[in-house]
Amino acid sequence: MKISEMKQSLAGLDAVNFRLPDGTYLPAHFHVTEVGLVSKHFIDCGGVERRETVANFQLWEAGDYDHRLAPQKFLHILRLSEKILGPDDLDIEVEYQQATIGKFGLAFDGTDFVLTQKQTACLAQDACGIPDSALALPQLQVAGCTPGGGCC
Incomplete structure (x- = not known):
């Protein structure tokens, strides 16, 4: 999912829900603790130099059970992050703490944001x-x- 797609999806929602690949939902009191720009500059095993840049969202939960992130507040966070992310319509990568920090892709099913599995290749x-x-x-x-x- 790209930043523009997320903004468009948030505009039509009453609540923000994230679902893990196994179908379980993140607790409703999750926080977006970071929106950042992550750039990777590397050489693959064939010797080709490559660059990859994504918008990174870090989702976190704590004992703040009364916290609910409204769609308009999330849009506000995204607008604030534009000075960091720049003008490009970047793909979104999501970090979420499990046994270790998990990295996920992101999709939208019309109602919920779905964290999608990422694989190495x-x-x-x-x-x-x-x-x-x-x-x-x-x-x-x-x-x-x-x-x-x-x-x-």
Whole structure:
């Protein structure tokens, strides 16, 4: 999801809800503790220099059970962050604390914002000589892996 899409989605909401990939909702008293610009400048395993820039939202919850972030307040936070994010319509990445800090993509289903799973990938598959069939196999194993199932 891009910043412009989030602003458009917030404009039509009565409440802001975030849902994890497993379907559970973040507590209604979550906070947006940071909106930032994250730039990554790196070299992939094929030797290609790359740059990636995203808008990063950090979501957090505390014992402030009376706190509710209204859509208009979230829009206000986004407007304040424009001086940091700049004019580009950036993709959004979300950080949320679980066993460790999780990084998620973001989607909107018409009612709720949905944190989507992110995965690592080889960006230089042709340079590494990894066949397409080898790339599909780990994803199949992970998808079918369950606790106690012996695959992990």
